[in-house]
Amino acid sequence: MTGQPSLFLRIGLPLGFGIAVLVLWELFVVGFNIPRAILPAPSEIWAAIQRSTAILWVDWVQTVLKGALTGLLIGAVAGFVAALAIDRVDFLRRGLLPVANFVAALPIVGVAPIMVMWFGFDWQSKAAVVVVMVFFPILVNTLAGLAATDRMQRDLMRTYSASHAQTLTKLRLPAAMPFVFNGLKISATLALIGAIVAEYFGSPTKGMGFRISTEVGRLGIDMVWAEIAVSALTGTVLYGFVVLIERWVTFWHPSQRRGR
Amino acid sequence: MNRSVISASDLSLTFQTNDGPVHALKDVSLDIHKGDFVSFIGPSGCGKTTFLRVMADLEHPTGGSITVNGVSAAEARRNRAYGYVFQAAGLYPWRTIGGNIRLPLEIMGYSKADQAERVARVLELVELDGFEKKFPWQLSGGMQQRASIARALAFDADILLMDEPFGALDEIVRDHLNEQLLALWRRTEKTIAFVTHSIPEAVYLSTKIVVMSPRPGRISDVIDSPLPKERPLEIRDTPEFIEIAHRVRDGLRAGHGYDD
Ligand SMILES: Nc1ncnc2c1ncn2[C@@H]1O[C@H](COP(=O)(O)OP(=O)(O)O)[C@@H](O)[C@H]1O
Ligand SMILES: [Mg+2]
Numbered sequence: 001m002t003g004q005p006s007l008f009l010r011i012g013l014p015l016g017f018g019i020a021v022l023v024l025w026e027l028f029v030v031g032f033n034i035p036r037a038i039l040p041a042p043s044e045i046w047a048a049i050q051r052s053t054a055i056l057w058v059d060w061v062q063t064v065l066k067g068a069l070t071g072l073l074i075g076a077v078a079g080f081v082a083a084l085a086i087d088r089v090d091f092l093r094r095g096l097l098p099v100a101n102f103v104a105a106l107p108i109v110g111v112a113p114i115m116v117m118w119f120g121f122d123w124q125s126k127a128a129v130v131v132v133m134v135f136f137p138i139l140v141n142t143l144a145g146l147a148a149t150d151r152m153q154r155d156l157m158r159t160y161s162a163s164h165a166q167t168l169t170k171l172r173l174p175a176a177m178p179f180v181f182n183g184l185k186i187s188a189t190l191a192l193i194g195a196i197v198a199e200y201f202g203s204p205t206k207g208m209g210f211r212i213s214t215e216v217g218r219l220g221i222d223m224v225w226a227e228i229a230v231s232a233l234t235g236t237v238l239y240g241f242v243v244l245i246e247r248w249v250t251f252w253h254p255s256q257r258r259g260r
Numbered sequence: 261m262n263r264s265v266i267s268a269s270d271l272s273l274t275f276q277t278n279d280g281p282v283h284a285l286k287d288v289s290l291d292i293h294k295g296d297f298v299s300f301i302g303p304s305g306c307g308k309t310t311f312l313r314v315m316a317d318l319e320h321p322t323g324g325s326i327t328v329n330g331v332s333a334a335e336a337r338r339n340r341a342y343g344y345v346f347q348a349a350g351l352y353p354w355r356t357i358g359g360n361i362r363l364p365l366e367i368m369g370y371s372k373a374d375q376a377e378r379v380a381r382v383l384e385l386v387e388l389d390g391f392e393k394k395f396p397w398q399l400s401g402g403m404q405q406r407a408s409i410a411r412a413l414a415f416d417a418d419i420l421l422m423d424e425p426f427g428a429l430d431e432i433v434r435d436h437l438n439e440q441l442l443a444l445w446r447r448t449e450k451t452i453a454f455v456t457h458s459i460p461e462a463v464y465l466s467t468k469i470v471v472m473s474p475r476p477g478r479i480s481d482v483i484d485s486p487l488p489k490e491r492p493l494e495i496r497d498t499p500e501f502i503e504i505a506h507r508v509r510d511g512l513r514a515g516h517g518y519d520d
Contacts, residue, residue, distance in 0.1 A: 152350045155318050159344040160367045161337055170363065174354045252353040252395060 040222045045229060048222040055211070056230055063208040064234055066123035067195035071130025072187060078131065079138030080180070086139075087146045088164075104136035108194060112201040121202050129198040134187035141183030145176025178253045181246040188238045196231060265329060265419060265451045266292040266315055272323035273310055283476030284310040287324070290470065290479060292453060294418075297445055299462035300455045300470045301508060307477025308455040309347075312421050315453065316344050328419070340368060342419035343412030347427060349404035351396035351411075358383070358392035361411045368415055382410040385444060402433040406440075413444070420452045427457060435493060438464055446489055459512075463487075463504045464496060471511035481511035 022042045028034070029041040036044065049056065082100070086092045112129050119125035149172055157167045199209025208227050215223040250256050273285040284307045292298050300308045313319040314326060317333040328336035336342065343364075351360045358379050365375045383389050386406040396404050405425055412420060426434045442465060445452055456462050462469050463485065471481040485504055487495065495501055 152346050152348065153352070156344070156346070156350060157367075158318060159316055159337065159342070160364045161340055162367045166367050170367070171352065174352070250354075252397070254397075257397065 037219055037221050040225055044222050045225045048226040049229065052223060052226060056226060058206050059208045059211050059227065060230060060234070062123055062204075062206045063126070063195050063199065064192070067126030067198070067207070068130055068191040070123070071127035071195065072134055072191040074127065075131035075134035075191075076138050076184060076187060079135045079183070080142050082135070083139050083142035083146065084168075086143060100136055100139055103132060106132070108133065108197055109201070112198040115198070116202040121204055123207075126195045126198040126203070126207075130191045130194045133190045133194040137186045137190070138180070138183040141179045141186075142176060145179030146172050148179060149175045178246075178250045178255070181242065181250060184242050185239060185246070188242050189235060192231060192235050192238065263294045264291045264327075265294050265296070266290070266326070266453065268311075268314075268324065268326045270324035271311075271314065271321050271326055273307070273314060273319060273321045274323075285314070285321070286476035286478050288477070288479055289324075290482070292451060292468070294451055295449050296468055297442075297452045297466050298454065298468045298470060299466040300453065300472060301457070301459065301462045302472030302480075302512065303474055304457070305477075306472040306474035308472060309423055310477065311472075312344075312423050312453060312455055316342060316421055318344075340415065341417055342421050343415065343417045345409055345412050345420070345422040345425045347424045349396070349401070349408040351404055351407060353396055356393050356395055357388065357399070357407050360396065360407060361414050364411060364415050370415070378414050382413045385413060386410045386440065402429050402437065405429065406437065409441075413448075418450050420450050422452065422454045424455050424457065426461070434461070439493060441465065442491060459505050459508050460496060462508060463501055464491065464493075469504070469508055471508060473512075473514075480514060481507070483507055483511070 026041050026043060029039055040048075082096065086096055108129065111132055112125075115125040115128040115132075119128050153171055153175070154167070157171055162170070196207075196209040196212070199207045200213055203210045208231055212224050212227050215221070215227075247256055267290075269289045271285055271288040272283070275282040275284055288307075288311065300311065302308055310319055314321050315328060315333060317337040326333050329339070329341050331339070351357070352363065355363065361379045361382060362375050365378060370378070379392065380389070383392055386409055388403060388406055388410065391399065391403065391407075396407065399407070405428075409422075409425065412422075426437050429437070438461060441452075444450075454462075454465060456465075467485050469481075469483040469485065470479055471483070472478065473480045483504060486500060487504070
């Protein structure tokens with residue numbers, strides 16, 4: 001319990017900084033009379049958020065809940081399962097890994113239109129883009145984690161004459177968890193970016209990416225910033241949520257041990 | 261009582277390395293009888309660990325033969341004939357002390373009730389009762405090593421293979437653990453093979469002391485100890501003890517043939 005920064009330091013300090021930045025921003029925009037089309041003041045963005053809550057909510061459900069999170073879930077599970085398979089069957093390591101590597105190198109601007117052709121304009125094609133984006137980081141990190149046990153830990157299992165499945169569940173998977181969560185943290189950020197950007201290549205008349213691109217055209221810059229604010233907040237919360245689960249699952253890891 | 265538990269004849273093991281072959285063991289023959297406490301002593305690199313790992317089927321000899329409990333080392337390992345204590349405690353950090361000791365029991369399919377009863381019993385044996393729910397990283401090095409010994413004692417193996425288990429501990433802790441180990445050996449009548457660097461430790465613990473020398477790794481002397489089974493720490497000041505220690509020292513010196 002000692003040596004832990006207090007609640008004030010951990011939450012109050014960043015919050016204070018954030019508020020200070022907003023205040024300076026407001027003063028800057030008002031003081032120098034910056035045109036709204038260049039940079040709206042925080043108060044104007046806030047007004048836009050209040051004015052358009054219904055639209056923002058619809059966009060959020062479309063892009064975050066349906067596109068990003070569905071894609072993240074499917075991609076993460078697929079990457080994890082593929083890692084288990086590749087780890088078990090050497091033939092897959094030689095065959096599948098290079099293919100996965102190749103797919104990971106595909107640019108999103110190429111993948112997104114193709115997914116729209118395959119899965120239609122709605123959120124399914126956005127989720128598919130996210131799946132492609134997060135699959136590889138999860139796969140690679142899980143594989144690295146499965147290889148992260150040391151010889152003595154494995155020898156111990158051998159002295160017990162443990163089966164492959166027992167060694168996997170009781171040693172290699174727990175040891176892999178810190179790596180898996182590194183992959184998840186990268187993927188959580190990628191998923192949001194992917195789902196928003198993918199909407200630039202065709203979408204129904206809703207979604208955060210759709211809204212940003214159309215509002216830019218209509219010079220509704222305060223609405224663009226409102227969407228940016230919502231996506232930044234969502235990204236932060238999503239990342240924080242993953243970190244929270246990570247702390248709970250890998251409490252034993254040297255980087256997580258605190259207050260125990 | 262004279263049944264041979266471990267029997268090696270003309271055992272050789274050559275590692276092929278980039279710098280050419282390393283003769284870790286060369287023509288090693290040894291019989292360990294039921295209830296023996298055998299120490300292996302010699303300068304580092306003389307093949308002590310390798311010998312123990314061959315007994316445990318963690319390493320495969322390139323010549324000669326070895327039987328454990330009358331069968332091949334591989335079959336003995338599958339029969340879970342031995343408990344192995346590594347040089348480092350090697351407890352899994354995501355498991356509590358109790359959970360670590362339960363690990364072999366879970367793998368070997370002991371019932372839940374039996375597991376709990378055995379964990380409690382071996383924790384008492386190594387004087388760690390009350391620490392069952394602690395995590396390894398909350399314990400001192402000596403306590404972790406005791407937990408790793410408890411882990412090797414939890415299941416019914418009548419052979420205990422120990423590779424410098426107290427090597428990293430300070431003298432006082434070591435003395436105490438030596439006493440405990442000796443008491444445990446008398447009570448359980450296990451057959452123990454014990455690797456050490458320390459002459460007093462070898463003489464104090466053993467019924468048989470195997471002196472080894474390097475390049476190639478071989479046995480240079482086998483000393484049967486005349487000391488009684490009951491050994492208070494003060495026995496180390498008796499003339500008999502000192503005489504055996506002398507003989508071990510001479511054996512080590514003769515095997516060396518150079519100074520480093
Ligand atoms: N896996 C291995 N590969 C190559 N050489 C090894 C390996 N294990 C041990 N050796 C070599 O075999 C010799 C004996 O090693 P070891 O049995 O660990 O000695 P000790 O335990 O007596 O210090 C050393 O020269 C060591 O470098
Ligand atoms: Mg060694």
